[in-house]
Amino acid sequence: MTTQHPTQKAAPPAVPGALAVVGSGFSAVDGDGKAPRLPGFVASPFAPLVYDAVRRCLGAPDSEDSPVAHRGERTAIVLGSLAGDAVTADLAGEKVACGGVAEPVLFHQTVTTAVLGVIARDYRITGPVTCVSAVRDTGAALLDSAALLLEAQEAEQVLAVLVELAAGPRTLAALAAPTADPLAAPAPHRSTAVALLLRTPGDEPVAPRVCAPPVPATATARLFAYAATAADRGVR
Amino acid sequence: MAAETVVITGAGVRSAFGPGEQRLLDGVFAGRHAFAPVTRFDTSRSRGNVAALYDDGRGQPGQAQVLAECARTALDTAGIRDVSALPVLIGTKGDFQGVHTFWRDTVTGDRPDPAATAQSLAGHVVEELATTLGLGRPRTAFTNACVAAADALAHACRLVRTGRAEAVLCGGAYLVDPEVFAKFDQARALSSDGRVRPFAKGRSGLLLGDGAAVFVVESARRACERGARPLAVVSGWALTNDAHHVVHPHPQGAGLAAAAEAALRMAGADPASVDYVNAHGTGTPLNDPAETKALYRVFGERARTVPVSSTKSMTGHALEAAGALEAVICLLALREGIVPPTAGFTEPDPECDLDCVPEGPRHLDVRRVLSLNAAFGGVNSALVLERP
Structure with missing residues (x-):
């Protein structure tokens, strides 16, 4: 399971480019299937993983040391996910198909922006919020969106969160459909979330880890994998 | 460049x-x-x-x-x-x-x-x-x-x-x-x-x-x-977050107002120059008063007289498509010189003291429009469209 990651120690991946990673956090469902908990969200690890990864990236919400403290107005959030909160969607879908009713609590948490509202409230982030998905490489779409928000000067920093849940039967069927893109990303086998705080290189005092959107799938995967493994190594 | x-x-x-x-x-x-x-x-x-x-x-x-x-x-x-x-x-x-x-x-x-x-x-x-x-x-x-x-x-x-x-x-x-x-x-x-x-x-x-x-x-x-003929200029856009609640809008419409102000600032447009506002206007008890307060913050007392309509009163709420459907309505308003009404309006609500065009379509020289939307998680968007 996840650990605390106080400082950056590891070398960054050798990816050329125009984004500086000034913080990262990783969260995952552990081997026993246990996910972090987040009040107000039930049954699915989607929102709890997102919140936990962000907390590990930014620190405690009320911390004056948080990199978003006093910068909430100029901070954007971009969330990427191939299948979104498929656990909640399928829970509700199965109940409706069986002639039952979906509990009202499932209503709001199927909406991807709901957990981002909690994060924005807790960290006082009032900048742009966007959510993206792409069949071949959601990570690249995520980094492209982040880079564009910085380039357009609509934000000074971007909290980028990539979250995928272990594929259930519908997601597996969707990705295996004959009509599906043969170059589509493989079905996720583990529920994970990675959060990166991104700035334009030179805007931040710490040595950046750098990447360059638009980036090929391999580089995107490497960046997020780096963040994840760095987190596993106790590195932030 | x-x-x-x-x-x-x-x-x-x-x-x-x-x-x-x-x-x-x-x-x-x-x-x-x-x-x-x-x-x-x-x-x-x-x-x-x-x-x-x-x-x-x-x-x-x-x-x-x-x-x-x-x-x-x-x-x-x-x-x-x-x-x-x-x-x-x-x-x-x-x-x-x-x-x-x-x-x-x-x-x-x-x-x-x-x-x-x-x-x-x-x-x-x-x-x-x-x-x-x-x-x-x-x-x-x-x-x-x-x-x-x-x-x-x-x-x-x-x-x-x-x-x-x-x-x-x-x-x-x-x-x-x-x-x-x-x-x-x-x-x-x-x-x-x-x-x-x-x-x-x-x-x-x-x-x-x-x-x-x-x-x-x-x-x-x-x-x-x-040699293509523009239908409209997109002169401003902005997204913001309320930082307030998982589903409820900010009661003062703070985030929505900030989005509208930022989009108008990008457009270099004075709020006084906006001829029509296509509101998010879901018809829910919480959204409409919050949106009204947002419009008062942006327009001041002119919020009472600038034409504001919710076309969801006729099209229904198209969720992920709402911003696109309503942008087409804005293009038509610019082209036709008609402000669409808010249908289904019955008794005025003092908390929503707006000119929401209840009487029916209104002919007007529409040159600049503001289109607003909002979503769960306190996310807001604003677009400024102008006649070419």
């Missing part, structure tokens, strides 16, 4: 009134609503049974199919034939008809339709659209709920403004499905009397509606070089 001026040169739309802008013009700009009992799927276990749907008797189309129809119209209008390099950005949560049929068939022991199941993922809707028309990359779905299409449009504008793309295809789609209908019904978010009454006292909620719209967004320079 100087920032490019961004224009819309093509648009295609399908609403609950049917395919094409003329149907939308005949409905929304005449103050007619499209609400009727749902026949597309079984609502016998629901409290409500009303939505704004368009069925042409050929069975329910998928989002990708409807988007392709809209995109062809948009490309024809823009006069673009070579689409192989066009990025495509679409507001969609995925076609949730595919979620429903997957679980329905799984429960009954039938084999779910693989193609429909694939379309339940947002990215696949965009991929299907792009493959059908031979579009370029990136092919990105925007999934941020009721601001998704507005966000797709804003992202397209950013790509063009910064010179990273010369032209982009963008828009959004939502078609009413049993899955999402059931969730809204269970959450008691649907209107209790089969009508949507934005800004009126006693309003009780929203109703869902079909919607899809696609735009060609490009630089004014390129449009001029091609």
Whole structure:
């Protein structure tokens, strides 16, 4: 399971480019299937993983040391996910198909922006919020969106969160459909979330880890994998 | 390099009134609503049974199919034939008809339709659209709920403004499905009397509606070089967050006002120059007073007199497509010089003291419009569109 990651120690991946990673956090469902908990969200690890990864990236919400403290107005959030909160969607879908009713609590948490509202409230982030998905490489779409928000000067920093849940039967069927893109990303086998705080290189005092959107799938995967493994190594 | 001026040169739309802008013009700009009992799927276990749907008797189309129809119209209008390099950005949560049929068939022991199941993922809707028309990359779905299409449009504008793309295809789609209908019904978010009454006292909620719209967004320079006629200039856009609550809007409309102010600032436009506001106006008890307060913060006392209408009172709420559908309505308002009304208005609510155009369509010289949307999680969007 996840650990605390106080400082950056590891070398960054050798990816050329125009984004500086000034913080990262990783969260995952552990081997026993246990996910972090987040009040107000039930049954699915989607929102709890997102919140936990962000907390590990930014620190405690009320911390004056948080990199978003006093910068909430100029901070954007971009969330990427191939299948979104498929656990909640399928829970509700199965109940409706069986002639039952979906509990009202499932209503709001199927909406991807709901957990981002909690994060924005807790960290006082009032900048742009966007959510993206792409069949071949959601990570690249995520980094492209982040880079564009910085380039357009609509934000000074971007909290980028990539979250995928272990594929259930519908997601597996969707990705295996004959009509599906043969170059589509493989079905996720583990529920994970990675959060990166991104700035334009030179805007931040710490040595950046750098990447360059638009980036090929391999580089995107490497960046997020780096963040994840760095987190596993106790590195932030 | 100087920032490019961004224009819309093509648009295609399908609403609950049917395919094409003329149907939308005949409905929304005449103050007619499209609400009727749902026949597309079984609502016998629901409290409500009303939505704004368009069925042409050929069975329910998928989002990708409807988007392709809209995109062809948009490309024809823009006069673009070579689409192989066009990025495509679409507001969609995925076609949730595919979620429903997957679980329905799984429960009954039938084999779910693989193609429909694939379309339940947002990215696949965009991929299907792009493959059908031979579009370029990136092919990105925007999934941020009721601001998704507005966000797709804003992202397209950013790509063009910064010179990273010369032209982009963008828009959004939502078609009413049993899955999402059931969730809204269970959450008691649907209107209790089969009508949507934005800004009126006693309003009780929203109703869902079909919607899809696609735009060609490009630089004014390129449009001029091609001899294309711009339909509108997109002079400002902004997204913000309330930082307030997981589902409720900020009671003072702080985030929505900030989005409107930022979009107007980008446009270099004084609020006094706005001729019409297409409001988010869901007709829910909490949204409309918050939006009213946001408009007072932006316009001051002029908020009492600037024409503000909620066209969701006629089209229904098209969720991920709302921003695109309402942007088409704004294009029509600019072109026709008509402000669409807010239908279903009954008794004024002192908390929503706006000129919400309750009497019917109003002829006006509309040069600059502001389109607002908001979503769960306190996300807000604002677009400023101008007559070329």
